[in-house]
Amino acid sequence: MRDIKNSRAPRVKGKANRFKKQRTPWAWRRFFGKLLRVSVYLVSIALLTCGGVLTARMLVASDFFAVARVRVENQQRLSQEEILALSDIQVGANIFDLDLDMIGRKIEENPWVATACVERIFPDEVMIRVSERRPAAIVSLGYLYYVDETGEIFKVLDAKDSLDYPLISGMDRQRLLEKPEESRNELRAAVELLAQLDRRNIFQLDEVSELSLDAREGMTLYTYHGGVPVRLGTSGFGDKLDRLEAVYRELQPRLAAIDYIDLKVAERVIVKLDDKFSRGKG
Numbered sequence: 001m002r003d004i005k006n007s008r009a010p011r012v013k014g015k016a017n018r019f020k021k022q023r024t025p026w027a028w029r030r031f032f033g034k035l036l037r038v039s040v041y042l043v044s045i046a047l048l049t050c051g052g053v054l055t056a057r058m059l060v061a062s063d064f065f066a067v068a069r070v071r072v073e074n075q076q077r078l079s080q081e082e083i084l085a086l087s088d089i090q091v092g093a094n095i096f097d098l099d100l101d102m103i104g105r106k107i108e109e110n111p112w113v114a115t116a117c118v119e120r121i122f123p124d125e126v127m128i129r130v131s132e133r134r135p136a137a138i139v140s141l142g143y144l145y146y147v148d149e150t151g152e153i154f155k156v157l158d159a160k161d162s163l164d165y166p167l168i169s170g171m172d173r174q175r176l177l178e179k180p181e182e183s184r185n186e187l188r189a190a191v192e193l194l195a196q197l198d199r200r201n202i203f204q205l206d207e208v209s210e211l212s213l214d215a216r217e218g219m220t221l222y223t224y225h226g227g228v229p230v231r232l233g234t235s236g237f238g239d240k241l242d243r244l245e246a247v248y249r250e251l252q253p254r255l256a257a258i259d260y261i262d263l264k265v266a267e268r269v270i271v272k273l274d275d276k277f278s279r280g281k282g
Contacts, residue, residue: 064123140171150191
């Protein structure tokens with residue numbers, strides 16, 4: 001008969017074959033090798049950067065970037081010498097020491113200069129490009145001033161300035177100070193009307209000696225010969241001038257006998273004869 005006591009299954013020891021983790025020693029040699037390479041790399045970068053900065057400073061401070069030439073472009077009324085004097089750029093100055101914006105503003109202090117652009121042209125040249133104002137008319141404000149095509153009053157006339165421009169009268173100095181934008185719009189409209197006359201074939205700008213502005217009556221032109229007022233009102237100048245040109249060749253020889261020409265009535269040209277000539281005919 002089988003011995004039950006002796007036939008028990010052998011006991012299995014728990015976790016007898018469990019993996020035992022082995023500790024590996026720190027790879028000091030490899031760590032210090034990487035650290036050394038990184039350190040050498042960073043030190044090299046720092047040396048190169050410092051060397052580059054020092055080289056750049058020495059180069060900038062050298063005569064290589066000293067101003068040798070100053071060129072001026074687009075000037076017409078002002079001479080190159082006048083613009084150079086306004087710029088105050090000295091030959092031999094370091095090109096990096098120049099404040100280009102400030103130099104441009106100094107040049108623009110001259111009333112003839114609308115804009116001045118100053119540029120460096122490496123290694124040793126400076127370029128100044130100017131845009132000059134052009135008078136479109138003369139405006140009377142107690143003194144005579146030039147006004148440009150934008151309606152900007154930019155210069156009081158002196159003895160050397162030409163008077164060969166149409167005169168704009170009727171502007172009020174006090175109104176100009178109190179309502180500058182509105183006054184400038186009126187001046188701009190007046191200048192645009194003069195420009196339109198300059199493009200016409202019969203009643204041209206040469207036929208006009210003066211343009212008068214009035215807040216209520218609008219614009220009135222005065223003929224060069226005879227000083228005859230041509231009343232235009234406030235708008236529709238193109239159509240009104242077309243009507244005038246249709247009869248102007250007939251009127252031109254008789255300007256001395258005309259008191260005024262009124263174009264403010266739609267589709268009509270009203271011609272008022274001077275009373276003394278009317279009485280003479282009667």
